[in-house]
Amino acid sequence: MVHTSLDVVDEKISAMGKALVDQRELYLGLLYPTEDYKVYGYVTNSKVKFVMVVDSSNTALRDNEIRSMFRKLHNSYTDVMCNPFYNPGDRIHSRAFDSMVTSMMIQVC
């Protein structure tokens, strides 16, 4: 399911490039709703894509909460990149990153 949402992300990015849209925002918004889940996308300038899958029963999540979650994800990812022991492209083993993500997920549930 994440793979199909990646296709939608690619579609949105290429649409952004061709159309003369002024909005060159990083946040892509709700990608598409399925029966059980909602999927949100965010792409960085370095073409790193963040995909968030949310249970549809959780209707309390607002747009700006999702935006702030993506912003926190982006910040933590940047910190991971700046770690000299991390090689870009590897799986992320950073405990700080994991704990940030877990605390975000706990906050939402």
Next chain:
Amino acid sequence: MADAALFEFLHTEMVAELWAHHSDPGPGGQKMSLSVLEGMGFRVGQALGERLPQETLAFREELDILKFLCKDLWVAVFQKQMDSLRTNHQGTYVLQDNSFPLLIRMAAGLQYLEEAPKFLAFTCGLLRGALSTLGIKSLVTASVASLPTCKFQVVIQKT
């Protein structure tokens, strides 16, 4: 800001250190040290390429990315913008800095021309690393005609 001086001193020491313990003073050893410096710059450039564009809007085309390098990256690292950017619109860009901070303390003119490449290798790597995080594979070389003016040539590798 005092930070600029800190980086300059660190960089000078890095170059001096690599050349002080030269086991192979011939051209082979020189190339090794130059590529070590370039590799260091590459990793730093990768991290900077992630952190600096964080709040900016998405880049629409290659030229935007090069302009970002000339303005934001240069200001962040050297506290000044690149003096000129030229392109042949076919994947080659020439970035010129008329008073490159890492060379300006050495000389003004032709003295130390042979030593200049050592002080440019790290910066070439920096540019290459930042470009690679932003999705562009490139080859960066530097040339000095007379200190402290230097040109960085970026050739985009088409895959």
